[in-house]
Amino acid sequence: MSLAVAVVDAETPGNVGSIARAMKNFAVEELLLVDPPELDPEGEAYAFAGQAREDVLPEATELSFDDLATSYHTIGFTAIPNEDDRSHVRYPVMQAADLSDRLASVEADTALVFGRERVGLTNDELARIDEVCTIPASESYPVLNLAQAATIALYECREYTLGRDQLPEDPHARADERAIEGLHEEFAGVLEAVGHPEEKRAKTARLWRRVLGRADPTGREVRTLRGIFRRIRERTRD
Structure with missing residues (x-):
C-alpha cells in the first residue's frame, strides 16, 4: 500500500509548498493536486517547500476529484464532524491519532485528502470519501490552517511512514x-x-x-x- 497526500482546490501556493515540505519530513512522496493554483518555480510554493522543492513538489500529479475518488482509498479531513449518526456525510469519524494503526490495516493505495483553506471539503466531496478524519481542537475555533492540518496528520502517520525502528526511543518510557x-x-x-x-x-x-x-x-x-x-x-x- 502506498500513501499519498491530496490537496483539493487550494487557494494559496504557499500552503501547497508547506504541505510538500511536511511530506518530505515524514517520508511521503506522492502529492496529488485537484484544481491547484499556479505553482511558479520562482514563487512562494517552491520557497516554502524546503528540500521538497527538489522532488515532491515538481513531481506532483494533477488529477480530477473523480480520478482521486476512484483510484485511491480516501481519508478526508474535516474540522467539524457530526457528533452522531443522524448524518452519514461526516459520521463516523476517526481522530488523527488513530491514523498509523488504520493505515497498517488498509491494503489499497490511500490518499489523505485536504480541502480548501476557507471551507475545506464540501459535503458532496465528503460523500465520496471512504473515511473521515478530524483533528480535535478548541470548540471556539476548531478550523486549522490547511498546511498545519496536513502537518499534524502526517506527524500522526509517522509510525507507519517512517517505521518504528526509525523513531527515537521514548525518553519517558517506564523503567523495567x-x-x-x-x-x-x-x-x-x-x-x-x-x-x-x-x-x-x-x-x-x-x-x-x-x-x-x-x-x-x-x-x-x-x-x-x-x-x-x-x-x-x-x-x-x-
Missing part, C-alpha cells in the same frame, strides 16, 4: 519492572536504616509503591533514586 522492584527494596532498606517504626513500615512501603506506580519512572530516574537510597543507607551505618 525488575529495576522498579529493586527500587522498592532499596526504599525498604532506607526505612530500616533511618529507624522508621517497624509497625509502620509495611504501610509506608505500600504508600511508596502507589506513588511510584502513578509516576511511571524512567530507567534513569530509577537508577538515580537507587543510588541516593544506597548512599542514605551507607551514611546511616557510619
Whole structure:
C-alpha cells in the first residue's frame, strides 16, 4: 500500500509548498493536486517547500476529484464532524491519532485528502470519501490552517511512514519492572536504616509503591533514586 497526500482546490501556493515540505519530513512522496493554483518555480510554493522543492513538489500529479475518488482509498479531513449518526456525510469519524494503526490495516493505495483553506471539503466531496478524519481542537475555533492540518496528520502517520525502528526511543518510557522492584527494596532498606517504626513500615512501603506506580519512572530516574537510597543507607551505618 502506498500513501499519498491530496490537496483539493487550494487557494494559496504557499500552503501547497508547506504541505510538500511536511511530506518530505515524514517520508511521503506522492502529492496529488485537484484544481491547484499556479505553482511558479520562482514563487512562494517552491520557497516554502524546503528540500521538497527538489522532488515532491515538481513531481506532483494533477488529477480530477473523480480520478482521486476512484483510484485511491480516501481519508478526508474535516474540522467539524457530526457528533452522531443522524448524518452519514461526516459520521463516523476517526481522530488523527488513530491514523498509523488504520493505515497498517488498509491494503489499497490511500490518499489523505485536504480541502480548501476557507471551507475545506464540501459535503458532496465528503460523500465520496471512504473515511473521515478530524483533528480535535478548541470548540471556539476548531478550523486549522490547511498546511498545519496536513502537518499534524502526517506527524500522526509517522509510525507507519517512517517505521518504528526509525523513531527515537521514548525518553519517558517506564523503567523495567525488575529495576522498579529493586527500587522498592532499596526504599525498604532506607526505612530500616533511618529507624522508621517497624509497625509502620509495611504501610509506608505500600504508600511508596502507589506513588511510584502513578509516576511511571524512567530507567534513569530509577537508577538515580537507587543510588541516593544506597548512599542514605551507607551514611546511616557510619
